[in-house]
Amino acid sequence: MPMTPSTSTSSSKPTPSQRKTLGRVMHEFAHGELKSGPGGKAGPVKNRKQAIAIALHEAGASKFDSPEERQRSFARTKEKEAKGETYQQEAEGKSHVGARGKRESSPAMGGKDATKPARRGKTARSKADGAGQ
Numbered sequence: 177m178p179m180t181p182s183t184s185t186s187s188s189k190p191t192p193s194q195r196k197t198l199g200r201v202m203h204e205f206a207h208g209e210l211k212s213g214p215g216g217k218a219g220p221v222k223n224r225k226q227a228i229a230i231a232l233h234e235a236g237a238s239k240f241d242s243p244e245e246r247q248r249s250f251a252r253t254k255e256k257e258a259k260g261e262t263y264q265q266e267a268e269g270k271s272h273v274g275a276r277g278k279r280e281s282s283p284a285m286g287g288k289d290a291t292k293p294a295r296r297g298k299t300a301r302s303k304a305d306g307a308g309q
Contacts, residue, residue, distance in 0.1 A: 201231035
């Protein structure tokens with residue numbers, strides 16, 4: 177068979193933030209956390225193709241959506257991720273995507289029952305050492 181170029185009408189390649197969203201949604205599917213329907217009331221997604229369609233829609237990379245709809249759905253997804261309202265974040269107890277598995281109630285988040293302080297790195301240590309003098 178001769179190789180012919182793809183005739184896809186979607187954008188050529190997802191952006192890094194879109195790829196991150198695609199990865200998160202597929203992670204949710206793999207762990208049984210991805211739900212369909214409004215508010216997840218229809219139950220967990222069992223079909224891989226449906227999971228891919230949901231991932232592309234949430235990432236704003238679906239060729240079946242209009243450009244306005246893509247932008248709107250991607251903005252909605254970014255809001256959900258920032259607020260910690262994705263199914264993955266709820267299941268794993270993370271407050272936002274970059275939480276690194278830390279508990280939501282860390283000192284940085286205003287909580288009192290964290291096991292370790294949230295600060296990391298050289299600058300955080302030097303600030304803490306300088307504050308104690």
